[in-house]
Amino acid sequence: MNFFSKLYYRLRKSWKAVQLYLVIAGPGLVVMIADNDAGGITTYAATGAKYGYNLIWFLLILIPVAYYVQEMTVRLGAVTKRGHAEAIFDGFGAFWGWFSLIDLMIVDWLTLVTEFIGMTAALQIFGVPPWLTVVGVIALMAMIVIHGRYWTWEKIAMLFCALNLIYIPGAFMVHPSVSQIIGDGLIPNFPGGFNGQLFFFLMANIGTTIAPWMLFFQQSSVVDKGLQEKDIPWGKFDTLLGSTLTIVVAIFIVIVTGTVLKGVEIDSASQAAEHLMQSNHYVGTFMAIGLFDAGLLGAICISLASSWAFGEIFGWAHSLNQKIKEAPWFYASYFFTLITAGLIVLIPNAPLVLITLFVQVIAVTLLPAALVFLILLLNDKKHMGIYCNTLSQNLIGGFIVVSIVILSTLYGVSVMFPTLFA
Amino acid sequence: MANTFKNLALKIKAINLRYSQPHIEMSKGVKISLVALRIYLLFLVSLMVYKFILLLQ
Numbered sequence: 001m002n003f004f005s006k007l008y009y010r011l012r013k014s015w016k017a018v019q020l021y022l023v024i025a026g027p028g029l030v031v032m033i034a035d036n037d038a039g040g041i042t043t044y045a046a047t048g049a050k051y052g053y054n055l056i057w058f059l060l061i062l063i064p065v066a067y068y069v070q071e072m073t074v075r076l077g078a079v080t081k082r083g084h085a086e087a088i089f090d091g092f093g094a095f096w097g098w099f100s101l102i103d104l105m106i107v108d109w110l111t112l113v114t115e116f117i118g119m120t121a122a123l124q125i126f127g128v129p130p131w132l133t134v135v136g137v138i139a140l141m142a143m144i145v146i147h148g149r150y151w152t153w154e155k156i157a158m159l160f161c162a163l164n165l166i167y168i169p170g171a172f173m174v175h176p177s178v179s180q181i182i183g184d185g186l187i188p189n190f191p192g193g194f195n196g197q198l199f200f201f202l203m204a205n206i207g208t209t210i211a212p213w214m215l216f217f218q219q220s221s222v223v224d225k226g227l228q229e230k231d232i233p234w235g236k237f238d239t240l241l242g243s244t245l246t247i248v249v250a251i252f253i254v255i256v257t258g259t260v261l262k263g264v265e266i267d268s269a270s271q272a273a274e275h276l277m278q279s280n281h282y283v284g285t286f287m288a289i290g291l292f293d294a295g296l297l298g299a300i301c302i303s304l305a306s307s308w309a310f311g312e313i314f315g316w317a318h319s320l321n322q323k324i325k326e327a328p329w330f331y332a333s334y335f336f337t338l339i340t341a342g343l344i345v346l347i348p349n350a351p352l353v354l355i356t357l358f359v360q361v362i363a364v365t366l367l368p369a370a371l372v373f374l375i376l377l378l379n380d381k382k383h384m385g386i387y388c389n390t391l392s393q394n395l396i397g398g399f400i401v402v403s404i405v406i407l408s409t410l411y412g413v414s415v416m417f418p419t420l421f422a
Numbered sequence: 423m424a425n426t427f428k429n430l431a432l433k434i435k436a437i438n439l440r441y442s443q444p445h446i447e448m449s450k451g452v453k454i455s456l457v458a459l460r461i462y463l464l465f466l467v468s469l470m471v472y473k474f475i476l477l478l479q
Contacts, residue, residue: 089437089441090441090445091444091445091446092444092446092456093441093442093443093444094437094438094441094442096456097437097441313437314433314437315433361470364466365463365466365467368459368462369459369463372455372459376446376452376455377446380446380447381447382447405462409462409466412466413469416469416470416473417473
C-alpha cells in the first residue's frame with residue numbers, strides 16, 4: 001500500500017512538473033526550431049549530399065553551443081524584463097544601441113527575403129505560383145497575430161515546429177544503413193582531409209545554427225511571455241530541448257540527402273526536393289513541405305524580432321498581447337517588413353542570389369557584437385544579481401563566443417572572397 | 423508628412439538623451455572588449471568597402 005501511495009505521489013508530482021513546463025514552454029523551443037529556416041535546410045541538405053553522414057558528429061557538437069548561447073538570453077530577459085535591443089541601449093549607450101538596432105533591421109529584412117525565396121521555391125514544386133505563396137503567407141501570418149494574444153501566436157508557432165519533424169519519417173523511408181551512420185557519422189573525421197571546401201561547410205553549419213536574430217527574438221519573447229526569475233530553470237530546459245530537437249532535425253536531413261543524393265551538387269533545398277522526388281516521391285514531397293514550413297517558421301520569428309526591438313527602443317506598445325488598435329506601430333512594422341520582403345521575391349530578375357550571400361556577410365557584423373554584449377551584460381552584477389554568469393559559465397560561454405566570432409568572420413570573408421580558402 | 427519626420431527626429435533625440443550614458447559598470451575588461459569590437463568592425467567594414475571597389479572595377 002505504501003509503495004502504491006508513493007508511486008501515486010511521484011506520478012502526480014511528475015505530471016504537475018510536465019503541466020508547469022507546458023505553460024512555460026515556448027520561447028526556447030520556437031526559436032531553436034525556427035533556426036532550421038530555409039537557409040538552414042539548404043545548408044544541411046548540401047552538407048549531406050556533399051559529405052554523406054561524415055559530419056553528423058560536428059552537428060552534435062552544435063547542441064551545447066546553441067544551448068549555452070541562447071540560455072543566457074533567458075536569464076537576461078527574465079531578470080531585467082528587457083529585450084536584447086533595450087538591454088544594449090541601456091548597458092552600452094546610444095552608439096552601440098543604434099548600431100545593433102539598424103544592423104538587426106537590415107539582417108532581419110534580408111533574412112526574411114531568403115525565407116520567402118525558400119517558401120516560393122518549395123511551393124513551386126507543387127505548381128503554386130510565387131505571387132499566391134507570398135499573398136497566402138502574409139494572410140496566414142496576419143491571422144496568427146491578429147487575435148492579440150501571445151499564447152495563441154506561440155501555440156500556432158509550436159504547431160509549425162511540430163511539422164518541422166517531417167524529415168524524421170522521411171529519413172526512415174530512404175532506409176539508411178544504421179551501422180554506416182554510426183561508423184561514419186559519430187566518430188569525428190574530416191572526409192577528404194581538412195581543406196578549404198570542408199572548412200566552408202563547417203562554418204556554414206555554425207553560421208546557420210547561431211544567428212543574430214535568435215538572441216533578440218528569444219529575449220524579447222521571454223519578456224513578452226512574462227517569464228519570472230523562478231521560471232529560469234524551465235526556460236533553460238525549454239532551450240535545451242529546442243537545441244536538441246533542431247540538431248536532431250538537421251541530422252535527419254543530412255541522413256536523407258546523404259543516403260539518396262551523395263555526390264550530387266546541391267545549390268538549394270528545393271533542388272534537393274526535386275532530385276529526391278525522382279527516387280522517392282514521398283520523401284521529395286516531405287522535403288518540399290519541410291522547406292516551406294521552415295521558411296514560414298523563420299518568417300514568423302524574424303519579423304517579430306525586429307518589431308519587438310523597435311517597440312522597446314521607441315517606447316511603442318510592443319506586445320502580442322495587445323490588439324492592432326492598442327499597438328499600431330508594432331504591427332505596422334511587422335507587416336511592413338513582411339510585405340516588402342515578400343514583394344522583393346516577386347520582382348522579375350531580382351538579385352536573389354546576391355541577397356542570400358549578402359545576408360551572411362551582414363550577419364557577421366552583428367553576431368560578434370551581439371554575443372560580446374550578451375556576455376558583458378550577463379556579468380553585470382548590479383542588474384543580474386545572483387543570475388550573473390559564474391566563472392565556469394564565463395569560461396564555456398567565452399570560449400564558444402570567441403570560436404563563433406572567429407569562424408563566422410572567416411565564413412563572411414570566404415563569402416566575399418570565395419577563392420581565399422580554396 | 424513633414425510633421426511625422428519632425429516627430430521622429432524629436433523621438434530619436436529623446437532616445438539619444440535617455441541612453442547618452444552607458445549604465446553598465448565600465449570596468450577595464452568591458453572597455454577593452456568595446457575597443458576590440460570597434461577595431462573588429464572597422465576591419466570588417468574596410469574589407470566590405472574593398473570588395474565593393476573590386477566589384478566596381
